[in-house]
Amino acid sequence: MRERDDADGASPVAPVSAPNGKREPGSLIPVTARGEATRQRILESAEQVFGEMGYYEASVSEITRRAGVAQGTFYLYFHSKREIFVELIDDLGTRLRSATSAAIADTTDRLIIERQGFAAFFDFLSHHPRIYKIVQEADRVAPEAARAYYQRISEGYQRGLRRAREFGTIREVDPEATAYALMGVAHFVALRWLVWPQELGAEEHSIPPTVFDAVMDFISHGLVGR
Amino acid sequence: MRERDDADGASPVAPVSAPNGKREPGSLIPVTARGEATRQRILESAEQVFGEMGYYEASVSEITRRAGVAQGTFYLYFHSKREIFVELIDDLGTRLRSATSAAIADTTDRLIIERQGFAAFFDFLSHHPRIYKIVQEADRVAPEAARAYYQRISEGYQRGLRRAREFGTIREVDPEATAYALMGVAHFVALRWLVWPQELGAEEHSIPPTVFDAVMDFISHGLVGR
DNA sequence: TATCAATATGACTGATACGTCATGTTATTG
DNA sequence: CAATAACATGACGTATCAGTCATATTGATA
Numbered sequence: 001m002r003e004r005d006d007a008d009g010a011s012p013v014a015p016v017s018a019p020n021g022k023r024e025p026g027s028l029i030p031v032t033a034r035g036e037a038t039r040q041r042i043l044e045s046a047e048q049v050f051g052e053m054g055y056y057e058a059s060v061s062e063i064t065r066r067a068g069v070a071q072g073t074f075y076l077y078f079h080s081k082r083e084i085f086v087e088l089i090d091d092l093g094t095r096l097r098s099a100t101s102a103a104i105a106d107t108t109d110r111l112i113i114e115r116q117g118f119a120a121f122f123d124f125l126s127h128h129p130r131i132y133k134i135v136q137e138a139d140r141v142a143p144e145a146a147r148a149y150y151q152r153i154s155e156g157y158q159r160g161l162r163r164a165r166e167f168g169t170i171r172e173v174d175p176e177a178t179a180y181a182l183m184g185v186a187h188f189v190a191l192r193w194l195v196w197p198q199e200l201g202a203e204e205h206s207i208p209p210t211v212f213d214a215v216m217d218f219i220s221h222g223l224v225g226r
Numbered sequence: 227m228r229e230r231d232d233a234d235g236a237s238p239v240a241p242v243s244a245p246n247g248k249r250e251p252g253s254l255i256p257v258t259a260r261g262e263a264t265r266q267r268i269l270e271s272a273e274q275v276f277g278e279m280g281y282y283e284a285s286v287s288e289i290t291r292r293a294g295v296a297q298g299t300f301y302l303y304f305h306s307k308r309e310i311f312v313e314l315i316d317d318l319g320t321r322l323r324s325a326t327s328a329a330i331a332d333t334t335d336r337l338i339i340e341r342q343g344f345a346a347f348f349d350f351l352s353h354h355p356r357i358y359k360i361v362q363e364a365d366r367v368a369p370e371a372a373r374a375y376y377q378r379i380s381e382g383y384q385r386g387l388r389r390a391r392e393f394g395t396i397r398e399v400d401p402e403a404t405a406y407a408l409m410g411v412a413h414f415v416a417l418r419w420l421v422w423p424q425e426l427g428a429e430e431h432s433i434p435p436t437v438f439d440a441v442m443d444f445i446s447h448g449l450v451g452r
Numbered sequence: 453t454a455t456c457a458a459t460a461t462g463a464c465t466g467a468t469a470c471g472t473c474a475t476g477t478t479a480t481t482g
Numbered sequence: 483c484a485a486t487a488a489c490a491t492g493a494c495g496t497a498t499c500a501g502t503c504a505t506a507t508t509g510a511t512a
Binding site: 054056133136137139140143147150171173174176177178180181183184185186187188189191192196199210211214215217218219221222223224225 | 282365
């Protein structure tokens with residue numbers, strides 16, 4: 001579950017305990033289950049607070065308040081406010097990708113894959129409305145993290161498109177351009193029919209079926225063509 | 227690093243000059259050409275600073291410094307930092323819309339309109355790279371302004387699509403869904419081939435022709451279909 | 453149950469920024 | 483050339499935080 005990443009995690013060196021008995025500052029990795037649980041609570045609180053108030057208006061003290069820990073505890077597990085934000089982006093990306101890829105498993109027809117993928121994406125967003133704005137904001141707060149987020153999604157997309165192209169399910173298309181085009185479609189439709197409505201009225205929203213069908217129609221023609 | 231929150235809103239009414247001879251605070255509209263020029267300089271400086279540093283890391287003092295005026299002068303023309311940001315969003319929207327609509331004047335074929343519209347959009351962005359990030363950030367800083375920005379673009383788009391549909395140039399499509407889908411395509415292609423490259427290397431970039439053609443191909447099939 | 457590393461606390465510091473205000477300058481008008 | 487309204491100044495008042503640190507608590511182990 002946790003997915004503590006090996007290579008691309010921060011912490012350059014020396015994760016072990018210190019020689020003098022004092023804990024090496026810069027470890028940040030909890031050793032006990034208690035620590036792990038606290039760290040997780042802080043992360044979840046951060047997702048909530050960043051989602052509601054945005055990165056800059058969110059304060060570390062608000063995050064720790066909601067997590068039920070003291071300010072100082074935060075810095076036991078994260079070097080900085082920005083660092084936890086980046087970790088959050090990575091988490092959200094992983095969760096989103098696994099949600100969509102789970103939805104298209106066992107499917108081979110590319111157009112059905114698109115339909116199920118889009119449906120899963122919208123579904124995920126409507127249940128986690130915060131993540132949209134968090135990722136959006138990442139473009140300013142942590143551009144590298146935002147790029148990585150979109151790039152990883154596009155890579156999966158490109159693989160799928162290439163395969164479909166080989167099998168002749170779809171037209172000859174430029175995989176990367178098409179991948180970004182499709183991501184843009186999903187993004188803006190979500191903005192218009194999920195994010196905005198949620199901001200105005202508090203209820204949970206989903207894409208109207210007629211809109212969903214219209215979008216899938218547009219995409220299908222775009223991919224297949226004559 | 228810190229950000230004070232602007233207690234914005236306020237400013238009930240009374241734009242005219244004061245009875246006691248002192249200028250009524252809340253007018254904000256320059257009366258002389260000198261004032262107009264100063265206000266404009268501040269606006270241009272704000273576009274630059276917001277674009278480079280982002281809304282929250284930009285400071286009013288940095289804006290006034292680059293405009294060559296004192297801090298207090300800022301509040302002669304704008305109630306708050308947020309207010310100038312909103313005005314900027316409106317400005318950028320107007321400029322962008324007029325740039326694209328100028329590019330498609332005298333054109334009737336919808337597919338050619340799309341091609342020219344997209345080209346104008348990309349061209350505008352590559353010459354004003356800042357605006358992309360400013361508008362993006364507006365989603366957090368001034369959601370109403372951001373919504374208005376996108377809505378006005380989509381309205382023009384929908385009109386065009388409806389007309390094209392009536393003339394049979396394109397398939398029967400849902401105008402609003404299609405408008406947002408197309409906006410999404412443009413947005414993400416710009417992100418990938420204009421904004422990101424500009425962030426990494428400082429030079430000016432434009433969309434590679436093969437990518438542009440691939441995108442137009444996708445769109446054309448999506449609009450026309452069989 | 454004594455030990456001690458891991459975990460937790462919260463007061464404090466240093467830095468920064470928005471917006472105000474009392475005062476000064478410009479230039480237009482009668 | 484006064485008078486005066488518009489424009490301009492910049493120091494200051496008031497807040498807010500990110501991050502640090504000395505101290506306290508917890509709980510596993512021997």
